[in-house]
Amino acid sequence: MSYAQDPTMANGDEEDNASSPLVFRLNDSAPRVVREVLLERGWEEFNEQEHALTEWNLHWRTSAFRASDHDHVKPWQRLNHHPRTAQMMKKDCLARHLKRMKGIYGPANYEFSPEAFILPNEYTKFLAEYMKEKHNKKSSYWICKPTDLSRGRGIFVFQDIKDLAYDCAVIVQKYITNPLLISGYKFDLRIYVCVTCFCPLTIYVYQEGLVRFATEKFSLSCLDNIFAHLTNTSINKYSTSYTTEKERVGSGCKWTFAQFRSYLRGIDVDDTMLWQKIYNIVTMTLLAIASSVPSSSNCFELMGFDILIDETLKPWLLEVNYSPALSLECSNDVTVKKSLINDIIELLNFKPSDGLRDASSIKKSSMTPHVLHSCSHTSCESANSQRTEEIKPSSYAKDYSTENKAPNYVQSVNSKTTHPDTSPRTIGDSETKRSDNKVNEICCKCDAEETSFQDFPDDTMNKRITSNGITGSSPRKTLTSRLRERMNVSQKLADSKVISKTHPVRYTRIKTTVESAWHYNQWKPNEYNLFPLYFISDLEKSPPSHVGNFLLVFPFSQSSLLASRNGMDIKSIIQELSRIMHRLSSSIKSV
DSSP: OOOOOOTTSOGGGGGGGSOOOOEEEEOTTSOHHHHHHHHHTTOEEOOTTTSOTTOOSEEEOSSOOOHHHHHTOOTTOEESOOTTHHHHTSHHHHHHHHHHHHHHHOGGGGTTSOOEEEETTTHHHHHHHHHHHHHTTOOOOEEEEETTOOTTTTOEEESSGGGOOOSSOEEEEEOOSSBOEETTEEEEEEEEEEEEEETTEEEEEESOOEEEEOSSOOOTTOTTOHHHHOOOHHHHTTSTTSSSOBTTTBSSSEEEHHHHHHHHHHTTOOOHHHHHHHHHHHHHHHHHHHTTSOOOSSBOEEEEEEEEEBTTSOEEEEEEEESOOOOOOSHHHHHHHHHHHHHHHHHHTOOGGGGOOOHHHHHHHTTSOOOOOOSOSSOSHHHHTTTTSOOOHHHHHHHHHSTTOOOOOEEOTTSOOOOOOOSOOOOOOHHHHHHHHHHHHHHHHHHHHOOOGGGSOHHHHHHHHHHTTTTSSOOOOOHHHHHHHHHHHHHHHHHHTTHHHHSOOOOOOOOSHHHHTTOOTTOOOOOSOOOOEEBTTBTTOOOOSEETTEEEEESOSHHHHHHHHSSOOHHHHHHHHHHHHHHHHHHHHHO
8 A cells, every 4th residue: 555646745755655564573582473474474573673653553472561561562562461360370360260259149150260269368268178088988199280380380280288399379279180181191282362352342263273182191190200290392392202103192292272172073072062062161251350450452362271171071271371481392383383373463454654754753653642542341241231322323423523522432352442521632733633634524524424334534533533632642743744744644445445355365264063053144243353342322333243264252252242241240140151051952962
């Protein structure tokens, strides 16, 4: 994409018209595969010597961002973490949230997580449960995990309480003693989940993933053998059996989901219900923490759900991993993780215009505060409280034509959520103000006429946000940028009419039993490759059902979409999930 050349522009401005590559920024511990994939896609890595402070599109790091990073993110930028998710996914914090949900909505709805106790705080409760089972002569086993460690560090299995020893906060869970085995080897599933928005909640599950095997055969007679009881690759790669050809499993300790599905079909197992249950676990788990995550736009979260399947084909949630490992240690890692990163970039839906930025404006804006307002940082209920009111196109357009009133919409990651601005505006001059009003006039006309977001001009969206005074003290527009803006507004609007033709859909629908479990005649998600954007006035808007190999699992129906917007009606969502499971179970039995 390039701008039309204005003969009145100085020759020195010609370089501004050239399309620039998107820029990514990584911290030192960021996964190598992320850099490789982005460079292969033609991205450019951020360099402090060559780029302005805010001249980047994607910032990826393994640790959490500061609150100021979320506050100052620009409309063309994405962060790979939501606020406070690192805390929410700690083993002890997640256990508390699941217990709370179990108490509110009943044990039957949250029985997918093994009974757990947080020590030392809940030692008395654990001791009471331990003694009760011992009195009933139950042969119970427990697994102890440090709350702050990952990759299998510090984990051990025990049966006798005298073997329980810890010097830090730990979580003690009931140990699943009847896992589904493949040729005697224990395994679990690493499910990759991407949450593009917590308010309203939007969940995608990657349909490919990794099956992680223990490298020695499962046995309860030797609880000290970590190579038989733990499936972490970081541990099993040190086993003497790691490189040997193990029966059915083969060399190494990983399969892809494609191999796993093939195995299940080979033993005549219908996995439709299994995957539906797994998706329910993902949804119910994220419903438990969603209200505790501050609302923040321009970010997404990749999580790793560890699911164990028992011999009855019941899936169990073991834990949820923040910043799941993306190291490439075998060919299956390469197959799954490179495709995963590619599809995440597709899900973020960066536009060519995101790389077209006036360098001088960026440098100026990086020198001054640039805050985009978002929803409340306590919960999204207050923001959702206004969503039930239907706004007609005429009044909707009128909102945009009011000079100091922010657009009345709620967005997810694509750009910041906006609210009416009460701070003083900084206007460069009267000509800039007239130009801004002209853009607003065209934008509101477009909103009134168009019914699909995919026809909305992307650059005009960004101009509309800044022109309504949302940026606080924004840099003064140069004569060059004002001339360019005037010349290209009409062209952009014309181009937007044919966006569906010029930007072909890049995802493919996967025809599997997994998808059939999520097919609803009464609700059809949008079939376009756009990052989810929600309009208050149009409840028909819904995120795309597939992007690459990502499958939308929530919202899963029109009613769940509405329930997620009106203060998160969890009870209604749980009831609908139960009805879906009942219908699916009945249909399977009737076959």
